[in-house]
Amino acid sequence: xxxxxxxxxxxxxxxxxxxxxxxxxxxxxxxxxxxxxxxxxxxxxxxxxxxxxxxxxxxxxxxxxxxxxxxxxxxxxxxxxxxxxxxxxxxxxxxxxxxxxxxxxxxxxxxxxxxxxxxxxxxxxxxxxxxxxxxxxxxxxxxxxxxxxxxxxxxxxxxxxxxxxxxxxxxxxxxxxxxxxxxxxxxxxxxxxxxxxxxxxxxxxxxxxxxxxxxxxxxx
Amino acid sequence: xxxxxxxxxxxxxxxxxxxxxxxxxxxxxxxxxxxxxxxxxxxxxxxxxxxxxxxxxxxxxxxxxxxxxxxxxxxxxxxxxxxxxxxxxxxxxxxxxxxxxxxxxxxxxxxxxxxxxxxxxxxxxxxxxxxxxxxxxxxxxxxxxxxxxxxxxxxxxxxxxxxxxxxxxxxxxxxxxxxxxxxxxxxxxxxxxxxxxxxxxxxxxxxxxxxxxxxxxxxxxxxxxxxxxxxxxxxxxxxxxxxxxxxxxxxxxxxxxxxxxxxxxxxxxxxxxxxxxxxxxxxxxxxxxxxxxxxxxxxxxxxxxxxxxxxxxxxxxxxxxxxxxxxxxxxxxxxxxxxxxxxxxxxxxxxxxxxxxxxxxxxxxxxxxxxxxxxxxxxxxxxxxxxxxxxxxxxxxxxxx
Numbered sequence: 085x086x087x088x089x090x091x092x093x094x095x096x097x098x099x100x101x102x103x104x105x106x107x108x109x110x111x112x113x114x115x116x117x118x119x120x121x122x123x124x125x126x127x128x129x130x131x132x133x134x135x136x137x138x139x140x141x142x143x144x145x146x147x148x149x150x151x152x153x154x155x156x157x158x159x160x161x162x163x164x165x166x167x168x169x170x171x172x173x174x175x176x177x178x179x180x181x182x183x184x185x186x187x188x189x190x191x192x193x194x195x196x197x198x199x200x201x202x203x204x205x206x207x208x209x210x211x212x213x214x215x216x217x218x219x220x221x222x223x224x225x226x227x228x229x230x231x232x233x234x235x236x237x238x239x240x241x242x243x244x245x246x247x248x249x250x251x252x253x254x255x256x257x258x259x260x261x262x263x264x265x266x267x268x269x270x271x272x273x274x275x276x277x278x279x280x281x282x283x284x285x286x287x288x289x290x291x292x293x294x295x296x297x298x299x300x301x302x303x304x
Numbered sequence: 305x306x307x308x309x310x311x312x313x314x315x316x317x318x319x320x321x322x323x324x325x326x327x328x329x330x331x332x333x334x335x336x337x338x339x340x341x342x343x344x345x346x347x348x349x350x351x352x353x354x355x356x357x358x359x360x361x362x363x364x365x366x367x368x369x370x371x372x373x374x375x376x377x378x379x380x381x382x383x384x385x386x387x388x389x390x391x392x393x394x395x396x397x398x399x400x401x402x403x404x405x406x407x408x409x410x411x412x413x414x415x416x417x418x419x420x421x422x423x424x425x426x427x428x429x430x431x432x433x434x435x436x437x438x439x440x441x442x443x444x445x446x447x448x449x450x451x452x453x454x455x456x457x458x459x460x461x462x463x464x465x466x467x468x469x470x471x472x473x474x475x476x477x478x479x480x481x482x483x484x485x486x487x488x489x490x491x492x493x494x495x496x497x498x499x500x501x502x503x504x505x506x507x508x509x510x511x512x513x514x515x516x517x518x519x520x521x522x523x524x525x526x527x528x529x530x531x532x533x534x535x536x537x538x539x540x541x542x543x544x545x546x547x548x549x550x551x552x553x554x555x556x557x558x559x560x561x562x563x564x565x566x567x568x569x570x571x572x573x574x575x576x577x578x579x580x581x582x583x584x585x586x587x588x589x590x591x592x593x594x595x596x597x598x599x600x601x602x603x604x605x606x607x608x609x610x611x612x613x614x615x616x617x618x619x620x621x622x623x624x625x626x627x628x629x630x631x632x633x634x635x636x637x638x639x640x641x642x643x644x645x646x647x648x649x650x651x652x653x654x655x656x657x658x659x660x661x662x663x664x665x666x667x668x669x670x671x672x673x674x675x676x677x678x679x680x681x682x683x684x685x686x687x688x689x690x691x692x693x694x695x696x697x698x699x700x701x702x703x704x705x
Contacts, residue, residue: 131698134697134698134701137611139610139611139697139698139701140697140698159615159616160615160616160617163610163613163614163615163616164613164615166611166612166613167612167613167614168613172611172612174611174701178604178608178611178701179608180313180605180608180609181605182313182314182316182317182605183309183313187309187313190309191306191309191310191609191612192612192613194306194309195306195609195612195613195614195615195618196613199306236612
């Protein structure tokens, strides 16, 4: 499902030199699999996810998602692949504040296979927000906003869901509930899940958690 | 669905700047349309307003002043001409109709013009259109102290058939200069949408012999309105009166003389048009500035959309389309501005000259201007759109781990 090989990314440092943030010789995730990566802040986890999602262009290496080589595609094709095969749950949810709950989900779909309002409603119902479709994000609690983000990430029936510290902004009780929901909905939709976090309580919910340091050999 | 939603929500989110910007575009668009329409319509109306006459004969002086005085009932008369000159030109074989007029009095600012009943009986003021009176009215008798009121003057002065009035001396109203004669209104003309509507017509003799007027000029006329049998006669008479003679002025053709006036004041048109173009440019610039300034606040939203799979060109298109929508909103509101401005200007022109401008008259500028404004706004939107196009997704979404 996801295969990463010799992936490298470095950034220009303020001093003028280049700092390597990601160097991942190999990483794979099977279809429908769920993998958690443990990593401290600044370890390059988010950059790694951005490279997988094609939001950032890699300096070298390859990322293959469901048979398509993301790193070899032009930017418009990467955008298309991201819209069709990837779901992304951000730590800060990144909901569009000026759009309703339903529009946030539908808009995410419209860049991929196309807007499907019944499916968006169904998913929002599934995450317990069927009665909040016309609300705006600022009218929701943090936990509810996170559930919108989950529904949006899964709306396009993605093959892979990337979750970046998805419980980072939630209290313990809501974090646990939210995580269970993400895993369950991914399972129901047959999506693989790659989650990165530094929160031990979150990681404790997963089996076979890997340290990001193990797979990322970048010096920076 | 995506693009309309993106545009709609963005406009809603920035409702205040949307309204202010659209308002400035509405002003620009309305002003441009108004300047253009007033210019073209008034030029057409004035050059076509001949009251059905081809030429005017009057005292030696400016042709333009003669036409303005005799046809538009503006300006002072350049002087009088003896009745014999009227009789002579009336008998000229090239002459179809010759109508004498005399001016010099008013009724509360509205001109009294002395003429002959033939004006209302045989002259077509526009092709196929003769003067008609409102029901119950009749033309004045040539020797009676009677009057026929133009529709606009009657409306403003509240005159109706059977009413009486005392004229005032001079072309400008001065209540101390009231004549002793009493005139009776015998009819009110139906609207002609020409300067005739602003005039109160009385018998020629009545004006010539009004108390207080110079008895030596009791047979003089102010001008003679002429219909020619053939245009060639106009050039012949022009030669006779203007080049060979030095006592009278033959103003021919009437439309061309007014067109000359517009040519003389065309610089004013150009200044107005330039101001309107500048206003349009400033309005388009305000769209640019308004959207550009909101870009910082929108960066995160744009990055989120890109992260969700929106292509750069989708984002670029959405911002350009948003600018075009602001332009379209402004252009739509511009019609309200146009109608209001035009109605005001048309009212002033009608009051001052009797010429009627039609606010609903179709003209290409009424679709060219709004479309050009929308295009200009879209063009202005390209600058912020390019900024949006270049939004760095990962950097804007700021890695937090």
